[in-house]
Amino acid sequence: MEIISQNFLPQCSVVTWSSKLDKKRLVPDRSSILLSKVVKRSRLVIRNGTTDGYVVGENEDLGSIARRGESKSKVLIPGLPDESNGEAGAQISRYRSEWKPKLTVHYEKSGCDNIDAPAVLFLPGFGVGSFHYEKQLTDLGRDYRVWAMDFLGQGLSLPTEDPTTISEETGALKKNESFWGFGDEAEPWANELVYSLDLWKDQVQYIVEEVIGEPVYIAGNSLGGYVALYFAATYPHLVKGVTLLNATPFWGFFPNPVRSPVLARLFPWSGTFPLPARVKQLTELVWQKISDPESIAEILKQVYKDHSTNVDKVFSRIVEITQHPAAAASFASIMFAPGGQLSFSEALSRCKKNDVQICLMYGREDPWVTPIWGKRIKKEIPNAPYYEISPAGHCPHDEVPEVVNYLIRGWIKHLESDGFEALPLLEDPEEDWEDYRIAREIEFPREGWKKAVNLLLYGRKFSFWSGVGESFRSTVIRAFRGKSA
Template sequence: METVACSRYAPVAIIPLNFQCSRIIKGLKLCKLPGGFLKRNINKRHRLRYRPLVASAKGRLKGDANEETKKQYEFDENDSTQVQFNEHPLAFGSSISSMEPLIGSSCFLEEEGLGESMGKDLTVIDTKPSSVIQIPGLPDGNNGSCITSGSWEWKHKWIVNYDKAGSQNVGAPAVLFLPGFGVGSFHYDNQLRDLGRNFRVWAIDFLGQGKSLPCDDPAPPVGEVDSEENIKYWGFGPKVEPWASELVYSVDLWRDQIRNFVEQVIGEPIYVVGNSLGGFMGLYFAACYPQLVRGISLLNATPFWAFIPNSSRSPNMAKLFPWAGNFPVPPKARKLTEFVWSKISEPEAIKNVLKQVYVDHSAMTDELFSRILEVTEHPAAAASFASIIFAPQGELSFNEILLRCQEMNIPICLIYGREDPWVRPQWGQLVKSQVPDAVYYEISPAGHCPHSEVPEVVNFLLRGWIENRESQASVALPLYDDPSLLHSDLWREMEFERKGLRRSVQVRVVRSKTPFWKFFLSVFQPLLRIFGGKSYKTRI
């Protein structure tokens, strides 16, 4: 049994040691200390992750250790013994996430009555090393489900592209995947090939994105216009076409798109899975049409979208904005749109964005890059981007959406990449705090698109969650069969095979609620640094 005791209120970590021999762990030499303790004093400047940590062993051992022990550490009354960590610092508080280099090293041994002797301000965390969880890799071309593409005409000339798999699984649950901003249904190919073996799965492109861009110019130019310019940019003419008169790429439009797709194409209630913008839209759709939803899974879902006030919620504020994303794009907005679009659609700019959101750069395949680049080259892409940016907010706020989902008892599963620089895990923990029954998994290392970086793990968790719901909990949720995980924030290692190589990531079940002050500091920490304030690192 291995135990780590960490002070919740003081920046001190006290680790019980019971070594039979010296051990070297990430550059830290731990000598023979029968029944002794090693006290590590953690300064504020060492709280940030990935910085070296200087640990002092003198504080505790000076009074408790015998002469032989002191000699081993070569203590001097005027100098404190310090050791330098090569990599991650030790965690403080109730978090154990940054102690990964030490976990599993068999250096932490149980100390009888440790929790009682340290007082009530200590949290005892079980770090019992269990066997690595072996999960299946992705199916190869022969074993995976076949993906087929289709198009669905929704109103006028609004053509929606979608992919599907698993049609042969008659009677199996239906699952709909919603993509994030700037990508399309292709971002879920690994989910469709794998989960299509068990379920009937679809992935759609939102109107104005992916391959659901208009086939014709919604606002064509009038008179003689340079042919190359006309081909390059659509939607900037003086008059809108009748079929596009109500076209605004807003969250309300996408919500109705999902509803009609479910009713007309799928034909039954679904499980919704959404990443980033897709997660927000999945929640919004579920809150408005709960009768069509069996459950929803959020993959690093963005907690807000759009900045222009909704006319039904704030009519006076909405009047201050003369344009609300409808076609044609006003002449004053054209130059700005063309300038911004020319910058963000450059291949190098797209690569830089992918490097930000992907922790594992090997997941940034040439195929992924080329398919994103293909979308940006569509003549309607620039005007569609402008419409999306200037479209109004939804009819419901994020808090109202969560409240409705909770009132309707809609099952929620949260799967978040811990290293996401955009949607920090605290946003997912905010959802967890408002919907306590939600299942929450955190993956590390993984960024903004965990389904693309570690599809093996996300597919394993999604499959287990859906099977748990369908079996009315007779099938255990992934990781919930280990009682130790229900009483701690312990990380578990999941190992899988990819392209002939063994790979692994850490996954934990998140149970604790996020105190508001920690959430506030985590969100506004960058602003505090900008304006010269102190940096407070909160670890949940």
Template sequence: MEIISSHSAPCCRIVTSRHRFSERRSVTLPSKLSRRRKHKFVHGFVLSDDYLMIEKDDLSVPVSSGQWEWKPKFTIHYERSGSRNTGSPQVLFLPGFGVGSFHYEKQLKDLGQDYRVWAIDFLGQGMSLQREDPTRQQQQDSNQIDDPLWGFGDETEPWADNLVYSIDLWQEQVAYFIQEVIKEPIYIVGNSLGGYVALYFAACNPHLVKGVTLLNATPFWGFFPNPERNPRLSKIFPSTGTFPLPLQVRKIIEIVWKKIRDPRSIREILKQVYADHSTNVDKVFSRILEVTEHPAALASFTSIMLAPQGKMSFGEALSRCKTHDVPICLMYGKEDPWVRPVWGLQVKRQLPEAPYYQISPAGHCPHDEVPEVVNYLLRGWIKNLESQGFVALPLVDDESGRFDAAKDLEYVRDGKKKSVRVQFYGSESSIWSRLSSFFNNQLENVNIKFM
């Protein structure tokens, strides 16, 4: 069952030019740019030999919210924009751990001008938390904790049998959402955990995917062995995140949860993952804090922490996508303290033809920290695929996309000029570029150890 509110949005523009860049979006340029040479116009940007400059664009489209009942008691929250862009490509965004569709507001409002854009909350996170306790309390025992919590009851409700908030559940959720709500193959974009789920989903359902973009995708998920992959080893760990959750872990989990949900901890985490500390994260902070106050939040967190690893590893999913020729694009914030660039470069080595964009300075969430850059790159990559290579990839100096390229991007936000460096790694990157990246990443890892 789908519940959705309608809204208006500008129709998309169809680009038919053979030129390697999309048409100009605005007619007004800063006067100082008139003295620059070799200008080319790229959807909201001015491109010269060595820099990009974004033009101010106040256009944005409305965003609507919807709910979809996947299974009884499984209500999924999602947001969408650009619904009137009939016939245009559809793009689905998957969030990282601890956040939700709200983390893609800047993509929904901007990319909704050209595409039909969706963002979904994983079951057990964001606004897709359960409305009812998956367990019930049969009797009070003097040896038990007096105040029962969600998920820690005596028996599991029938609708929650075998429920565990795992990467396999989220992959299945995405597949059904695309089949029943979106109803056609899509471009899928995932950040952090969402990147792993996006890749996993594409490996299992290549027929539903037009392309996958990984934004600092986490290369692993889950602390405990998967029962199907390692049946003997998994027996050592009796709980697999299913309900009812074991009472013996409640005390420990409550201590950990209290620390994680502390507003000071949330602020500190956001400070770590955003390279540019001038980025306004107040809205993200308030939404995360709001989710932690939901009565189902602790049970969901516990299930996630106890859940087994996926049936398919990140590397296996990548290999399967390669076998099925699923287009993949890599966009990584260089200053990510968690998913270092070395992880993205490993994917690039396995998929030499995949475009790899490294953005600096940018951290773990480049789509929220530098949305101007990520949105520009996404538009260009989608146009490249939709035109079957007729439109060149963003930043590419040669039509083939074989060689490395780097550009500085200048843009104005809140009246202040900002700049980032975007490095493109081609399919035939020079030996020096690869060695340089390798040694730089090794030095970064050494620095971490000594800090």
């Protein structure tokens, strides 16, 4: 095999391979293209407004090959900012803002100098915080104004005071109580506090309106994806686009008092403070297990497909959070909180009705929120681009940030140009991407090495059941490979 066309520019390029070359060579030139006897067609491809490269196919153009899922092309994208090569990433600034009395929100920002650039807000998954988006803040912050926030009850948005008090009668017995929230009565500021979807949705509204001050592109991983969709369904005028990164399609095991007031009365406790006696005992037992560093390491091992990914910083930050005196009671409040006023499906329907733009990015090897959930969303919104990355697990933004950042850049440019710029992996803004899927190998540099993953874009005619069949076949193949190994 020989490379017959390559042009590596800062954003990406396309390399197409051929095993049947004439002696003549194709030499890319901006003014002219010399065709060999074998190569019958060529195209100049402009991707995302900043990248160009020549794509050459044998007897047909790349577009027709890609639409059959048979493309052998490779897309080269840049890595993260490499300080060893003099590439400076965007500086991250950290803030704390009091939203309500005693409720302080931690958030981080980068790209302060990009005054006219679009605003992008990232929402974290359960158990982590804005630190999980460091690779987006330092990279995307070079082009956009980027924020990431910690949900109340998690990360660095845990309370700075005990939300409960201990009565005089039991004070002597609980003098050395190490957990906040295990008292007998709630403080006035925490009287109705419960760490729920509705609280986080209102928290995002505060950040967007009071801190950012304009509509945003919002992206969320896992739990953050649900909150992003919920927020967009409730306040569509504040959202320019939603990116779901392995978004969990369910949260909250107990009935919402607004949706089901009668049913909600059957449950005596719904995540408020103080914790009931039995819940305190259960929380202590469970917390002892899940806050153990070995348990945390095992969970990270599950959700990251590529175990060569450095998760030391993420691990240490999660361990640090679990040692906060308010962490255990906050965890109990989250677990027993009622579901949102809108289910995930209802939020999706509202977004569809209000024409909220949605983009799906899923790690294919996610053991928790498998891609089948992303494909169900794709079925409901056929025009939503659905990208599947492999190998990648539950947190693709941290495991393969180069790919996720490349896709987010292209997605934002596509929307900002009103569709004039092509979606990532499409060659032409007006290209008909009705067919089943487009497949590419994505290659990027990382720490002096080259790394590659597979990237699929599913078209408008994507069939949910064909996707189910494909997922089943992939699972069987991986199982057999594991046995043979």
